[in-house]
Amino acid sequence: MSSWPVYGDWRLLTSRRVWATGYKMNCRSEVLEVSVEGRQVEEAMLAVLHTVLLHRSTGKFHYKKEGTYSIGTVGTQDVDCDFIDFTYVRVSSEELDRALRKVVGEFRDALRNSGGDGLGQMSLEFYQKKKSRWPFSDECIPWEVWTVKVHVVALATEQERQICREKVGEKLCEKIINIVEVMNRHEYLPKMPTQSELDNVFDTGLRDVQPYLYKISFQITDALGSSVTTTMRRLIKDTLAL
């Protein structure tokens, strides 16, 4: 914690965030909350993130001449949870699954190490890149943010854990229905890009599927109630490095 910025730096950061917020006007934000046991954190987060990404991924685009393109095929697979009575569907892409598992693992570890009351949240943000002129770097303009707030509970008896398995399973079912409801509204989606703009809208780095550009961050609420953001930390370091 000693590397946290002093107030002065924080102010600089805040003003920068405000500036960035100006572009957030069209960004819709959805918040989901779950209460889980420690060992269920990973699966619950993966279930939600994968369900969102299932809806926000397409097949790989193959551009042909005259601006037409064809789209690859997205496969799906069922994933059974070990600690929750729940099954979710994810896109059949090992790379994507690995990437999500990595960040969810970091979140789980951070939660565990925080020692606080076990409150944290993950944010899945879909954004578009907007090319800026030199010397400014490209802007990332979010158009949809999903926030999942997690509250970790500690249970004493095996019976409580069994009940928790089912309860969390039912809760996740509700969350999936909520997610699908939002997806069904057919609100703003970036329009399909031309070949040159493809990387500004989609993440083309995966081999088999093509999700919209996304970034995942998380924050843990520590005992004092103030929130700490890991991406903020990186921003600060970048700012100071300048």
Place this chain on the structure above:
Amino acid sequence: METDLNSQDRKDLDKFIKFFALKTVQVIVQARLGEKICTRSSSSPTGSDWFNLAIKDIPEVTHEAKKALAGQLPAVGRSMCVEISLKTSEGDSMELEIWCLEMNEKCDKEIKVSYAVYNRLSLLLKSLLAITRVTPAYRLSRKQGHEYVILYRIYFGEVQLNGLGEGFQTVRVGTVGTPVGTITLSCAYRINLAFMSTRHFERTPPIMGIIIDHFVDRPYPSSSPMHPCNYRTTSEDTGVTYPSVEDSQEVCTTSFSTSPPSQCVFTVTKAHFQTPPPVVTDTLRVPMAGLAFSHQLSSSRLSYQPAALGVGSADLAYPVVFAAGLNATHPHQLMVPGKEGGVPLAPNQPAHGTQADQERVATCTPSDGAHCAATPSSSEDTETVSNSSEGRASPHDVLETIFVRKVGAFVNKPINQVTLTSLDIPFAMFAPKNLELEDADPMVNPPDSPETTSPLQGSLLSDGSSGGSSGNTQDDFVMIDFKPAFSKDDILPMDLGTFYREFQNPPQLSSLSIDIGAQSMAEDLDSLPEKLAVHEKNVREFDAFVETLQ
């Protein structure tokens, strides 16, 4: 109006709606097959994957859907409905869900057919994939098997929600506006499943000796017949087939693209099992209302007599022969859930009770029966089985050991157990010493085993000290001379090998013997009050002891 839409767009739209309806039915039925679905992504477009989603087409389901649609498309007042229901082994059935694909009059003229409508239909299918795993019927369908099956029925016309009971809930999967109307996909599902679970509780378990024939043709009053959510390539609607073995293999080959079918059924019959399996089910029952239903199912499944297995599975020679030849009245079926590859055997002994999590019990694929047994993990499992059953009746033991034979374990050379080698069974070394020869022979000698045992026995008897691998050319087994490592003959009068052989078959514990156990259970129960009184007298000591632990 139609004049606003040009003919090409209209044709495209009709095609999209038609294939969307067919894919919707596929997704729903596949989600109720009871298996996990897995399809591959493909970066290069194949052209045959509608809506850019890899959804397999089960021919029978497509056929049924086309039959129901009869060339029409969903329109106002004409909805396509998929009804999912549950049918128990006793013939009771209950509607669980109705999935409706409807069209209403609200048109969206501005939307582009070939682009936006197509993409939105794709998104709707993804939502359907997610929602089908979330309704209560999904978990029921994952546990279907011998206790009950899940059936589907497709009909076209007015939606009939009467069979869902009171207080059913609706979830809307999504809508897509088109120039000719708005497509809506929704699901109405029953929530009053509670009566089913209490019914199962009250019924006296278990189902003994009932041959469950799932596909008795129940003609549905006014519409199409029900179909099981079990894919059979033999198709043709109402053929009576055996679901437990062959069908699950079919499901495996069509639904799974990556996971190998690693499921085995081991049938072991118990000749001396006096107490009925309620003992088993009681201990397996977890005191949780929600879970109890599933446990009742899995434990009842344990007592299913696999008569059906005998017909279709030519490769499962041993278990089937035992079931037929032993004339046992209380068969037990041990099922190995192999979904994740090599999950340990689900034993029917209470002491091993991890049944709480055995939700994914699956049945065997006949051609894989032998294959499964050859894998290392199953060999451990079969050893566990034979170890755990030491307390049972001796013919049972021998049954188990004969089953172990499939794994091809090595044979001990019997040095000083002449009596056992005259038994016409392989692995005579593993049989307990108090085995009576006359009893053993007719009960444990399946008709086809003598041919394969005799060369083995011959080599056992004729060979001296060297490993008799010469006599085994036609056998699957390799005979290894049992020479334990680091053992020397001169240090002790008894060498390690002899010691091992002598003491590897200890006599049964009397408390584990079922006969004695059954008879003395009444005595045990009677003596309980006295024991309790004694313990109560010593309560202070116990309390003091507990205090020291804290």
